[in-house]
Amino acid sequence: GENVEQHPSTLSVQEGDSAVIKCTYSDSASNYFPWYKQELGKRPQLIIDIRSNVGEKKDQRIAVTLNKTAKHFSLHITETQPEDSAVYFCAASKGSNYQLIWGAGTKLIIKP
């Protein structure tokens, strides 16, 4: 079955710098890749997603890139701010009728 690996497990960056979190997946049929942000004590919330017919998607300071050949996708956050501190989860799915498979999460710490 599908397996999603997420790295690093913890990432500490200086405020204003960029942060990159990477996920690899095993099933080449996967075609939907969402990213969720979970602030301390809160629920996970979708921040951006990408489908396999697109290589990159951007929303203000966050972007996701997808490399189907290498079977990995990454979350990029530019100009990091204190409110970016959270746990970020990636996930992958083969689409409708298939379960969403989750990465283990990355704790992002923004140092002032």
Next chain:
Amino acid sequence: DTAVSQTPKYLVTQMGNDKSIKCEQNLGHDTMYWYKQDSKKFLKIMFSYNNKELIINETVPNRFSPKSPDKAHLNLHINSLELGDSAVYFCASSPGLGETQYFGPGTRLLVL
């Protein structure tokens, strides 16, 4: 209006007790889920229901029993609570399996 709601928000109970957590979604989604998130923050899927029918039942002790009275509700009943059941339990819903999931606020369960 809250899209996915759970009650109670906090639950403190003694070992051996039986407790229930309720979940409701007003998004008109067909699929609902229960997740367990322990102190290590990993999101572990427990159950998935589609149109009131169980479609995914991960390796979960049979002390945990989900019940879906209708498409908008998925409740979780836990018998004979153990210390290791202490965690945050999230309900979620999505239009269909493998699609974007929307999470409830979580129920923080502490078993003493």
